[in-house]
Amino acid sequence: MLVYLLKRITHALPVAFGVSVVCFLLVHIAPGDPLTSVLPPDASAQLQAEMRRIYGFDRPLPVQYGLWAMKALQGDLGTSIATGRPVATELGKAIGNTLMLAVLATLIGFILGSLFGFVAGYFRGSWIDKLASFISIIGVSVPHYWLGMVLVIIFSVQLNWLPATGAGPGGSDAWRWDWAHIRHLILPAVTMSVIPMGIVARTVRALVADILSQEFVSGLRAKGLLDFGVFRHVVKNAAPTALAVMGLQLGYLLGGSILIETVFSWPGTGFLLGQAIFQRDLPLLQGTILVLALFFVTLNMIVDIVQAMLDPRVQRA
Amino acid sequence: MSTAMSTMMSTAMSEPLVDMRDVTVRFGGARPVHAVNGIDLRLNAGETLSILGESGSGKSVTLKTLLRILPEQRTAIGGTIRIAGVDVTALSGRALADHRGGVVSMIFQDPMLALDPVYTIGEQIAETVVRHEGVSRAEGMARALEMLTRVRIPSPERRLKSYPHEMSGGMRQRAMIALALVCRPKLLLADEPTTALDATVQIQILLLLRELQREFGMGMIFVTHDIGVAVEISDRVAVMYAGQFVETGAVRDIIRDPKHPYTRGLLAANLHGAHKGARLDAIPGAPPALDALPDGCPFAPRCPIAEAQCSEGLPPARVFGPQRQVRCLKA
Numbered sequence: 010m011l012v013y014l015l016k017r018i019t020h021a022l023p024v025a026f027g028v029s030v031v032c033f034l035l036v037h038i039a040p041g042d043p044l045t046s047v048l049p050p051d052a053s054a055q056l057q058a059e060m061r062r063i064y065g066f067d068r069p070l071p072v073q074y075g076l077w078a079m080k081a082l083q084g085d086l087g088t089s090i091a092t093g094r095p096v097a098t099e100l101g102k103a104i105g106n107t108l109m110l111a112v113l114a115t116l117i118g119f120i121l122g123s124l125f126g127f128v129a130g131y132f133r134g135s136w137i138d139k140l141a142s143f144i145s146i147i148g149v150s151v152p153h154y155w156l157g158m159v160l161v162i163i164f165s166v167q168l169n170w171l172p173a174t175g176a177g178p179g180g181s182d183a184w185r186w187d188w189a190h191i192r193h194l195i196l197p198a199v200t201m202s203v204i205p206m207g208i209v210a211r212t213v214r215a216l217v218a219d220i221l222s223q224e225f226v227s228g229l230r231a232k233g234l235l236d237f238g239v240f241r242h243v244v245k246n247a248a249p250t251a252l253a254v255m256g257l258q259l260g261y262l263l264g265g266s267i268l269i270e271t272v273f274s275w276p277g278t279g280f281l282l283g284q285a286i287f288q289r290d291l292p293l294l295q296g297t298i299l300v301l302a303l304f305f306v307t308l309n310m311i312v313d314i315v316q317a318m319l320d321p322r323v324q325r326a
Numbered sequence: 327m328s329t330a331m332s333t334m335m336s337t338a339m340s341e342p343l344v345d346m347r348d349v350t351v352r353f354g355g356a357r358p359v360h361a362v363n364g365i366d367l368r369l370n371a372g373e374t375l376s377i378l379g380e381s382g383s384g385k386s387v388t389l390k391t392l393l394r395i396l397p398e399q400r401t402a403i404g405g406t407i408r409i410a411g412v413d414v415t416a417l418s419g420r421a422l423a424d425h426r427g428g429v430v431s432m433i434f435q436d437p438m439l440a441l442d443p444v445y446t447i448g449e450q451i452a453e454t455v456v457r458h459e460g461v462s463r464a465e466g467m468a469r470a471l472e473m474l475t476r477v478r479i480p481s482p483e484r485r486l487k488s489y490p491h492e493m494s495g496g497m498r499q500r501a502m503i504a505l506a507l508v509c510r511p512k513l514l515l516a517d518e519p520t521t522a523l524d525a526t527v528q529i530q531i532l533l534l535l536r537e538l539q540r541e542f543g544m545g546m547i548f549v550t551h552d553i554g555v556a557v558e559i560s561d562r563v564a565v566m567y568a569g570q571f572v573e574t575g576a577v578r579d580i581i582r583d584p585k586h587p588y589t590r591g592l593l594a595a596n597l598h599g600a601h602k603g604a605r606l607d608a609i610p611g612a613p614p615a616l617d618a619l620p621d622g623c624p625f626a627p628r629c630p631i632a633e634a635q636c637s638e639g640l641p642p643a644r645v646f647g648p649q650r651q652v653r654c655l656k657a
Contacts, residue, residue: 228440230395232454232505233427235420245444320444321489 013317021310028302029081033074036295064090077295086296091288096296099281104300107270107277111262113198118205119255122148125206126213126251131243133218141210148207154268157200161272164196171196174274197273201266205258212254216247249320256312260305341411343513343545344369344392349405351384351391351569357617361387363569364405366643371512374539374546376556376577378592379566382613385549388566389515392547393430394422410512428458431511433535435518437498441490447474447501448486451508458509473504477534496527500534507538514539514546520555532558553593557581562649565589568614568624571643575650585646585657588625623654631656 048060061067065076080087086096122145129141165173172193220226220243229239267279274280278297285294344367351362362384369375377385390396391403394414407414410429417425434440442450451473452466461469467486474482477500490498499519506514516535520528536559539546550556556563556577563580565573565588573586584590591609611628614620622637623629629636636655643651 224434224436224439225442227395228434229442231393231426231432231434233423233425233457233509234453235423235457238453238457242442242445246442249444322443322491 014314017310017313021306025303025306028306029078029299032295032299032302033077036291037070087292089290089293091290096293099293100296100300103276103278103281106275107263107266107279110197110201110275110277111259113194114201114262115205115255115259117198117202119209122206122209123213123251125210127217129214130217145207145210148203153200153203154272156203157269157272160196160200197269197275201262201269208258209251209254213247213251216250217243220246249316253312253316256308260308263301263304342368343371343410345408347406349407351387352402354400354402359616360619361569361616365571369545371545372543374548374560375562375564376548376550376560377564377566378550378553378556380551380613383566384569385566386517389432389517389547389549392515393426393432427454428509429511430513430515431506432515432517433502433506433519436522437502438490440502443490446487446489451505454505455508469508473508477504495523499523499531510542512544514544516546516548518550568619569616570653573652579650585652586654587629587631
């Protein structure tokens with residue numbers, strides 16, 4: 010197990026390096042000059058050159074990357090061009106908010122999704138299966154920003170039960186686990202949970218159906234196990250794959266929540282990323298993408314390790 | 327008291343362990359499949375019967391019927407089946423689960439497929455003991471270890487913690503046998519347990535099974551398509567074709583004097599004793615489709631000695647001695 014752990018971590022390092030290079034290059038390949046959004050349109054050529062020198066945009070790309078990567082390793086992701094605050098500080102707050110939202114959404118989605126998936130797979134072909142499949146297909150295919158707006162219309166505008174936007178009193182700086190704040194989390198989390206729910210439900214349904222068709226299930230019944238005993242075996246067989254899917258979904262939600270965070274003005278990384286793009290705030294954009302990508306790499310690694318702990322066959326592969 | 331005792335003894339003696347009468351198994355659907363078509367079978371404790379036949383003849387279905395693990399909704403079982411005095415067709419719920427693995431146990435053809443890949447061998451055996459005897463998990467593990475030692479698995483303490491994929495084919499089948507026998511079933515069903523194994527390992531497993539069967543005094547029904555295996559392990563043989571026993575009898579009698587043309591064909595198609603270069607006598611044609619059985623003898627279309635009357639009606643079982651029956655008009 011320890012060998013596998015070390016091996017898996019060693020594998021993650023070159024991936025992380027590659028990711029950082031791609032992050033850096035992507036932003037630089039994109040057309041447009043980062044300084045145009047900060048400088049007045051009539052700034053002199055001399056001023057532009059001066060600013061470019063200050064931000065380091067006049068150096069060759071490999072040198073820029075080297076400097077950026079060196080600093081990033083020390084936790085310094087540069088200064089936001091738009092706000093003048095350190096990128097790391099901005100990101101830190103946003104990551105906390107997104108993490109909270111994504112973890113909650115994934116949990117809701119995973120619990121509901123596994124439930125629907127299990128029921129559907131166990132009673133395949135019955136009306137319960139059809140209902141569960143219907144719900145999961147809706148979950149996968151409905152545009153979630155649209156769903157978000159519909160939920161806002163129902164629960165905020167019509168019923169006035171929950172707030173439509175923001176992170177509660179005091180904004181993102183004053184988060185506390187009390188009802189005044191948590192009620193702001195509910196709508197975005199529920200909206201977001203629909204995606205992992207649909208995907209997890211479909212995966213688990215297929216998994217359970219596949220496991221039930223395997224001969225060892227006959228073997229379990231042949232030795233006299235009752236339904237609950239068989240169920241236990243099916244769960245343990247399905248768990249590694251279901252968890253892997255959940256981990257990947259969490260990864261997607263951590264990075265891919267721009268739309269939902271924008272709909273609900275939730276001050277997370279997606280919201281931050283959207284701002285950075287529109288303001289052409291290069292350091293902020295680079296830093297955010299890098300951190301999100303590294304999140305994904307780390308998460309994949311954790312998922313693999315957990316999978317190896319649950320399924321003895323994985324370590325050999 | 328002695329009278330009561332002797333009455334009990336005599337009923338126990340007179341009733342065979344397995345008593346199947348005119349058992350039919352049909353799988354429903356748009357075209358119902360007649361997998362088993364009226365078999366009669368009696369087996370005493372301590373006796374071994376081999377069911378011999380080719381693929382699709384209904385051998386495995388017969389075993390699964392005895393264990394009652396065919397899918398409930400799609401299967402219709404006819405006739406009567408009594409095992410150890412209990413009407414097996416009437417079992418349901420908890421009583422059925424007690425029957426499976428407690429009274430009757432099964433060894434599957436491929437233990438790699440029949441064992442759960444993500445539980446250790448020890449856990450899987452212990453779970454069975456816990457289920458049937460209500461003992462603690464630790465006690466179950468102790469019984470598992472004892473059983474693994476019994477089937478002579480090398481370093482059983484270590485194998486207790488092994489997963490199926492970490493063991494060799496022969497060892498897996500030994501583990502499967504340990505699992506099947508841990509609750510001391512009265513009847514052991516073996517569904518081609520040596521087919522997936524190397525030839526050398528096959529013999530070891532056969533010897534082990536025969537030894538354990540004698541030691542535990544179980545009845546055993548052994549399904550195979552290998553006549554050599556049937557001769558090695560069993561007292562009696564039932565030759566199965568299209569869901570019927572076309573010939574039953576003591577091993578010796580059937581080998582020496584096969585009466586049904588299908589049995590003769592099977593014996594002739596055997597590789598044992600064949601000369602190099604000589605053509606094997608394969609039976610021409612294929613078994614009938616089980617969703618459209620002919621009215622007459624199902625073997626008639628392939629039979630070298632069939633006559634017009636063979637296709638007119640099902641040949642009755644003709645008795646040729648105490649345990650010898652043949653379903654052929656020309657035998």
